[in-house]
Amino acid sequence: MTSNKTADFKSSLQFDFLDTPTNKVLGAENYGDFQKRLRESNCQRCPELLEGRTHIVVDRGNPAAQIVAIGEAPGENEDEQGKAFVGRAGQLLDKIMESVGINTNKDMLIVNVVKCRPPANRPPKPQEAVSCLPYLHWQLKKVNPKLIILLGATAAKHLVPNIKEGGMRERVGQFFDSADFPGVKFLILYHPAYLLRDPRKKVEMWEHVKLLRKWLDETKTAAIPGAACLAGRQAGE
Numbered sequence: 001m002t003s004n005k006t007a008d009f010k011s012s013l014q015f016d017f018l019d020t021p022t023n024k025v026l027g028a029e030n031y032g033d034f035q036k037r038l039r040e041s042n043c044q045r046c047p048e049l050l051e052g053r054t055h056i057v058v059d060r061g062n063p064a065a066q067i068v069a070i071g072e073a074p075g076e077n078e079d080e081q082g083k084a085f086v087g088r089a090g091q092l093l094d095k096i097m098e099s100v101g102i103n104t105n106k107d108m109l110i111v112n113v114v115k116c117r118p119p120a121n122r123p124p125k126p127q128e129a130v131s132c133l134p135y136l137h138w139q140l141k142k143v144n145p146k147l148i149i150l151l152g153a154t155a156a157k158h159l160v161p162n163i164k165e166g167g168m169r170e171r172v173g174q175f176f177d178s179a180d181f182p183g184v185k186f187l188i189l190y191h192p193a194y195l196l197r198d199p200r201k202k203v204e205m206w207e208h209v210k211l212l213r214k215w216l217d218e219t220k221t222a223a224i225p226g227a228a229c230l231a232g233r234q235a236g237e
């Protein structure tokens with residue numbers, strides 16, 4: 001990890017003591033409380049995102065799941081509905097996961113690096129990602145998943161501090177560990193929006209999700225058809 005990246009990562013874990021709305025959200029006692037506080041926070045950390053925002057998009061799916069998938073930022077549909085991955089990319093993600101027995105609403109929690117829609121769906125600026133990361137880190141700590149799926153380059157860049165520029169291509173479809181999240185497996189997959197732009201990549205994606213299915217079976221991680229392990233995990237706790 002380079003020193004700049006370390007500083008980025010560390011600063012994402014800290015927050016301004018005077019930023020009361022953020023502190024209030026991060027002080028939530030359970031996941032349900034966090035969802036409510038963040039949605040109602042009127043977070044003002046990113047002026048450009050604040051301007052066009054309809055909803056702060058916290059997530060979609062099951063906070064008690066053992067898999068968390070991380071995307072980039074909400075798009076138009078997500079901003080309108082206040083739910084992550086409900087547009088075309090989300091529908092494709094649902095289909096892909098369903099093809100290997102994963103129900104995205106039951107077996108996964110889906111979140112984004114940035115919780116507000118960037119103008120014209122541009123990628124989030126580095127400062128926007130850094131400003132929003134405390135919320136994502138709170139979610140990951142509370143959900144404590146067995147597996148984090150990074151959907152696309154933005155999620156990879158912000159969650160894997162030592163990944164090289166272009167490193168996404170080398171690591172996609174592979175499982176790995178991260179010193180920042182001991183005990184959690186990571187897997188980088190293509191972002192579904194990328195597959196919509198270049199459907200030829202679906203062939204590779206299919207190979208990657210077959211590996212995902214194999215890993216879930218080998219580690220007895222909850223996801224239908226072997227859903228037994230969901231028992232005992234309480235949503236919102």
Ligand code: URA
Pocket residue numbers: 071072073074075078083084085086087089090112193
């Ligand atoms: N793309 C993302 O990265 N996140 C969403 O929520 C929707 C589309």
